[in-house]
Amino acid sequence: MEHLIHARDLLNTSLHQSRQIDFELHKTSVTLAHIDQIFPTLETAIRDMASKCASLPIGDHVGRALPTVLAVLNVYRLVNELGTSVTAQSSSHINLDLTLYISLIKRFKQALTLLTNTCKLAILWVQDVKQFLQHTTTIGVAHDHPYHLIVCKTLHLLKKVQETEKCCLLDQGILGVAFKVLEDEYENLLTQNSLPVQVPSSLFSSGDEESDESVSDALSQPVLPFHVANNLKAIISCFATCNHQVDRCMAIYVKVRSTNFETSLQDLDLNYLEISLSEFDSIQDIEGYIDDWGRHLEFVVKHMLELEYTLCDHVFGQLDVIIWTDCFSRIALQSGIHRFIKFGNMVTKAKKEAIKLFKLLDVFNTLNNLRHDFNRFFGGKECSEIQSQTRNLIKKVVNGTTEILHELSAQVQLQRLMDPPPDGSVPRLVNFVTEYCEELLDDDYRLVLDQILEIHCSWYNHNKKLVSVEEVHNIIKALELNLEAWARRYEDSALSCIFMMNTSCYLHKHLNGTRLGDLMGESWLKQHDDRVQYYTQIFLRESWGRIPALLTNTDRITGFAEAFDREYRKQSRWVLCDDSLRWKTCELIVETIVPVYNDLGLVEVGSSPSNKYVKYSSEGVENLVSSMFQPKYGSSDVIKCANLVDRIKSLVAGRFSPATVAA
Known part of the structure; x- marks a missing residue:
């Protein structure tokens, strides 16, 4: 039904335009007929005047003016022929041959420009003749002399012909109607061929190699059929060649492509971007959404906006780069990028806790991987607001990450006030801290963390460059002090030995061959191995x-x-x-x-x-x-400890894809 209504409206519009075109064509035909009637008479009269005045001083003036006047007549006849062809095509634009139509319009506009310039030249020469007749007494020509009247009439007619181009460019002029037909064809081509981008299924699950392939497959087809994109480009090229404003076409383009962009995003279900989080809420409440945020933002920027950028360049590339990039920026700003930045800011507001550090690293890594794209897509003046918002988000992420990292050692020290496990087992804090630090030393996390620390130092002019490995080293040393303090809290010296045997054995055995063990060094690992033997001997001596x-x-x-x-x-x-x-x-x-x-x-x-x-x-x-x-495997402490370590491992597993790239 919608197609029928659209077809009806299109036919009504076409009928109205055809009537207007016929009316304008009729007026043009009347004017042309009048001019055609006058030009031959004037031509004969001027030739007669030139013949009679050949021996007089005025002869040279008339001889120079006559060829340009005749040239105007020839060009005008060409304009008339081309105008008739353009009008005929405009009247039947439902079955429009776009290539032929654009060619006719360009030729018609060129002919009009030639007519205008030729008229200007002819007017100068005829004015020269008129001046000579008015100021010389050689031939004694009065104002009512036929020669003088012929010259004045010729000037009047040339000035009227000179207005032809201006009249054709009016809304109901031949070119005005033709440009409106092209605009309608432009909008129809764009609307009928703009289909939503198919969202890959991988965006609804964690990313992997198969996911990357599914994204590539989904986006392997061009955003518009090649011939359609070329037709759009040809229309814009015609407007540019004819010095016609393309503002309306750009407005149509932005409206259609922005609507199509929004429709494509509906499949992603981005309602989570509106979630609100305060400084009292844990980041764990939304950690799954943060993973989605990274994948979705990367897809929007690296794929959807990239496609729009490429298409915009193809269609408007022949225009000034500032003009067409402004057009793209308007689409990009309507892509919902503000909502993504708002969500990132909400993440930085969550309660400060150790787990939040990893999520901030995820946010920074996503933004950093998209830094070049952001600069390319949002570098214009009209995107100054999004530039400011992005910089502000990066600042919050950098400061938040650095603050949490610096406080980890202090947080470990605060746990020193807690009682050690009553059975002398390894405290949950030891499991948590060692697993946590091990993941921080992962190459991907460590490189990102070092980059953040370097940025932070450059912002605040710190003399000492902060390095992640030093911070991790400090955390482990603080943990060791905790162990010694807890060991002294036991009233039974044998239980204190059991505690030190457990913790030293854990540090030696579980960290040996790991990134954290390599950081602490071989001598440190051996020291804990020796402590196991040392406290074992004391334990035996003090009890059995x-x-x-x-x-x-x-x-x-x-x-x-x-x-x-x-x-x-x-x-x-x-x-x-x-x-x-x-x-x-x-x-x-x-x-x-x-x-x-x-x-x-x-x-x-x-x-x-x-x-x-x-x-x-x-x-x-x-x-x-x-x-x-x-071990009491049924105890809640052991279960909690295992769950805590598993949570850390699952939290950091697979966060960094090797194929991924702030403003």
């Missing part, structure tokens, strides 16, 4: 190492049982997180007490009434010791 002395007492068997029970009950609640450390420690405990126990020559339990006080056999002692220090 005291039991053999009890076996030499008079009531040695009862003393052993009581001491063993006491240590077993107490230490059964403790944890050694590493399997090999746990196995080795249990083995050392057995080696410490069982050989001495066996040396007493005690028989198995129940073998003799005299040994009724023997509670444990050697094998029983070994079994009980071997069951100690097992």
